[in-house]
Amino acid sequence: MKHAIVILLLIVSIPVQAQMPDWAMMKDREGNTYYFDKSGKIYTDENIKPAYKAVAKDELEYYTSKVKTLWKAGYRKQALTIAKSIMALRETSQHVINGKKDIAAFLRENQMKHGNRFVDISREAWLYLTREGSRMYLFNDKVPYIVSIAGNAEVISAKSLDSLQYSQTVLRTGIRFTTTKGYDAIMTIAAESFAGTIESVNVLQQHWKNVAFDTFQRTLIKSNDSMALYSFITADALQLVGLELFMIKENRGYMVRIFTTKERFNQYKDDIAAIIDGFSTP
Numbered sequence: 001m002k003h004a005i006v007i008l009l010l011i012v013s014i015p016v017q018a019q020m021p022d023w024a025m026m027k028d029r030e031g032n033t034y035y036f037d038k039s040g041k042i043y044t045d046e047n048i049k050p051a052y053k054a055v056a057k058d059e060l061e062y063y064t065s066k067v068k069t070l071w072k073a074g075y076r077k078q079a080l081t082i083a084k085s086i087m088a089l090r091e092t093s094q095h096v097i098n099g100k101k102d103i104a105a106f107l108r109e110n111q112m113k114h115g116n117r118f119v120d121i122s123r124e125a126w127l128y129l130t131r132e133g134s135r136m137y138l139f140n141d142k143v144p145y146i147v148s149i150a151g152n153a154e155v156i157s158a159k160s161l162d163s164l165q166y167s168q169t170v171l172r173t174g175i176r177f178t179t180t181k182g183y184d185a186i187m188t189i190a191a192e193s194f195a196g197t198i199e200s201v202n203v204l205q206q207h208w209k210n211v212a213f214d215t216f217q218r219t220l221i222k223s224n225d226s227m228a229l230y231s232f233i234t235a236d237a238l239q240l241v242g243l244e245l246f247m248i249k250e251n252r253g254y255m256v257r258i259f260t261t262k263e264r265f266n267q268y269k270d271d272i273a274a275i276i277d278g279f280s281t282p
Helices: 055-070 076-088 093-112 116-124 202-209 262-277
Strands: 012-013 025-029 034-035 042-044 129-133 135-140 145-150 152-163 167-178 185-193 217-223 227-233 239-249 253-260
Touching: 012 152, 012 239, 034 239, 055 093, 055 145, 076 093, 076 129, 093 116, 129 152, 135 152, 135 167, 145 262, 152 227, 185 262, 202 239, 202 253, 239 262, 253 262
Parallel strands: none
Antiparallel strands: 012 025, 025 034, 034 042, 129 135, 135 145, 152 167, 167 185, 185 253, 217 227, 227 239, 239 253
């Protein structure tokens, strides 16, 4: 596996007086800032834009119309993001089947009309979301994976990088297991596609150690040739706790990290473990 630059969101906790009394602030090594209130809820300093909204079958007519309106108005990445979300819905009724047929015809028509430009736009629209009942699904079709969340997730940032024989995506989301403000946990998924096959998960982990450094205190939970799952805690006053999964699939490498405060991890550890278990690659 060739060496490549990896954007990892490595946590460096810096407890200081934040904007509210008795709050703490933490910055990671990419410069992202998080605030923690007294109850352990997590807040970010970003202005969250509703660029990514989970599509549900109950709103199918609205989103089908939205795809065509956005495309006609020139917002083509946004249109394809919603179109892919519709196509990812499970075919649980004739209503969904008909809606997917409509969008499939729309996609075929524009792919024939725009050719390579359509392919380029589709590549930019690599992240899309669906909701089925209380469960949300996040899809990545650039460096493919699916993750299932029994709760509500908001996309904080989604970045991608492409070069010759290499692709990378980094997704950062805030997760709520409750309906109150703030996040109960933060999830980061870094996914890479290399030119050659990755021999083992140990090779992937060494690759990331070569390009980044952290001071996590990790405990190995389980591992084999293709995956390694750790629990971790940060060595600072905040004591952020979480789970970290490394996984390989042929020429692709994945890191899934979910962290929160120690108190909230104890409260939601089964939910966090279920998200890790719900991560899969085709």
